[in-house]
Amino acid sequence: MIKKREKFLPYCLPMIGEEEIAEVTDSLRSGWVTTGPKVRQFESDVQNYINCSHAIAVHSCTGGLHVALTAMGVGAGDEVILPSLTFCATANVVVHRGATPVLVDVKDDFNISPEAVEAAITPNTKLIMPVHYGGMACDLKEIYEIARKHNLGVLEDGAHAIGITYQNFKVGSDDLVLQEWHKGVNSAVVYSFYATKNMTTGEGGMIVTAQEDLANHMRILTLHGMSRDAWKRYSSTGSWYYEVIDSGYKYNMTDIQAALGIHQLRRLDGFIETRQTYAQMYDEAFSELEEIITPVKHPDRSHAYHLYVIRLKEEALTIDRSQFIEELKAFNVGTSVHYIPVHLHPFYQKQFGYKRGDLPKTEEIYDSIVSLPLYPLMSREDVEYVIEVVKHVIQTHRR
Ligand SMILES: Cc1ncc(COP(=O)(O)O)c(C=O)c1O
Numbered sequence: 001m002i003k004k005r006e007k008f009l010p011y012c013l014p015m016i017g018e019e020e021i022a023e024v025t026d027s028l029r030s031g032w033v034t035t036g037p038k039v040r041q042f043e044s045d046v047q048n049y050i051n052c053s054h055a056i057a058v059h060s061c062t063g064g065l066h067v068a069l070t071a072m073g074v075g076a077g078d079e080v081i082l083p084s085l086t087f088c089a090t091a092n093v094v095v096h097r098g099a100t101p102v103l104v105d106v107k108d109d110f111n112i113s114p115e116a117v118e119a120a121i122t123p124n125t126k127l128i129m130p131v132h133y134g135g136m137a138c139d140l141k142e143i144y145e146i147a148r149k150h151n152l153g154v155l156e157d158g159a160h161a162i163g164i165t166y167q168n169f170k171v172g173s174d175d176l177v178l179q180e181w182h183k184g185v186n187s188a189v190v191y192s193f194y195a196t197k198n199m200t201t202g203e204g205g206m207i208v209t210a211q212e213d214l215a216n217h218m219r220i221l222t223l224h225g226m227s228r229d230a231w232k233r234y235s236s237t238g239s240w241y242y243e244v245i246d247s248g249y250k251y252n253m254t255d256i257q258a259a260l261g262i263h264q265l266r267r268l269d270g271f272i273e274t275r276q277t278y279a280q281m282y283d284e285a286f287s288e289l290e291e292i293i294t295p296v297k298h299p300d301r302s303h304a305y306h307l308y309v310i311r312l313k314e315e316a317l318t319i320d321r322s323q324f325i326e327e328l329k330a331f332n333v334g335t336s337v338h339y340i341p342v343h344l345h346p347f348y349q350k351q352f353g354y355k356r357g358d359l360p361k362t363e364e365i366y367d368s369i370v371s372l373p374l375y376p377l378m379s380r381e382d383v384e385y386v387i388e389v390v391k392h393v394i395q396t397h398r399r
Helices: 017-029 037-050 061-069 089-095 114-121 138-152 214-219 256-285 319-330 345-354 361-366 380-396
Strands: 054-058 078-084 099-103 123-126 153-158 187-192 205-209 308-312 371-374
Touching: 017 256, 037 054, 037 205, 037 256, 054 061, 054 214, 054 256, 061 153, 061 187, 061 205, 061 214, 078 089, 089 099, 099 114, 099 345, 114 138, 123 138, 123 205, 138 153, 205 214, 256 380, 308 361, 319 345, 319 371, 319 380, 361 371
Parallel strands: 078 099, 078 123, 123 153, 153 187
Antiparallel strands: 054 205, 187 205, 308 371
C-alpha cells in the first residue's frame, strides 16, 4: 500500500531564484517599472540565445500573436489554419482580427497534421498557425513546404517552444529561416513566459523573426503604434515628440517582467535538462504498463517537456480518464488536461458551427490524455511518488 503524501503536489510550479528577486527589487528601486533598459537587455539576451535577428518583448504570448497576425496582414475575410488541440488563445487572436480560424486535426504526436493543413486550404487562406505542442516542434519542414507552395505566411505559436530544437537548430532561429524549405515565407515565432512555462516572467512573451520590416512594424504595434523608441520619451536620451503611425496595441513588456526573464533565461537549459531527466524516468516506468501510451519522440527534434502528457487506453481499464484524475488527486497528485479542443468550446461551436465528430483524431486524443506533474522544482522523490501512484491506480483498475 502507498503512503499518501501529506502535501498536495501541484501539476505545475515556477522556479524563482534569489537572482530574479534581487533583479526585480533593483527595477523597483530604479524607477523603471514599465518598459526600459531591462526589456532591451532581455530582448538582446533572447536574440543571442536563439540566434535570431529580431526579438520583441510583449506582455504575453497572446498579445504577441495578435500583434504578429496584424503585422502579417491578417484581417476580415481571411482564413487561418490552426490545430484544434491548443489553448484557446491561439484561436481567439484570429477572431480578434475579424478572420476565421480553420481548426484541423493533429497526429499521434499531438502536433498539427500537415495533410490536414493541406486539405483545409481555400482561396481565402492567408496563414498557417502551427503550435509546438508541449515543447516538441511540429513538422516544420512539411508545414513550410505547404506554405511556399500556396504562398501563405506561417506564424508559429511557440508558447511551449523556447529552447527546443528542430534539426539541431533552435525553433525561432535564423538558422532555420535559411533552410531551403523555409526560404521566402513570411514568418514569426512567439514564445510564452506565463507562470507555468519552461521559463517565466509571471506574464510575458517574445516575438522573434528574421525579417526587419516585419519586426519594425510589430515593435511599433506593441506600443500604441507610436514611432520607434517612444519608450525613451521620459529619459534623458529621449524626446517628448512621437508620432502615431498605426492604431497599435498596449502590449509592451515591463522592466519588472524582464528582470525575471533575464535570470530565468540563464537557467533555461538547466530547467529543460531536469525536465528531460524526469520525463525519462516517467517513460521508463510507464513502458511496463500496457494501459499507458507515453509521449511520442522524433529523432530530429528535442523535447523540452513543458508538458508530459500520457494517453490512457480506456478499453484496458475499468475507470475512465476523469476517474483516473480523481484517484490521483486522492493521493495528493495534481494533474491537468491539455487541451479541451477549441472546436468543442461553446463559442466556437456557436460562431463557426463546429461540433463533436468534426475532428476524430483530436477528440480521441482529448478523451484519453492526462498531463502529469513535471517541473524543475520537483524532486526525484516527487517524480518517484507520481510513478508509484500511477502504477498503483492502473494496477488496481486493470480490466
Ligand atoms: C499553446 C498556447 N498558446 C498561447 C498561449 C498564451 O500564452 P500567454 O498566457 O503568454 O498569453 C498559451 C498559454 O497557456 C499556450 O499554451
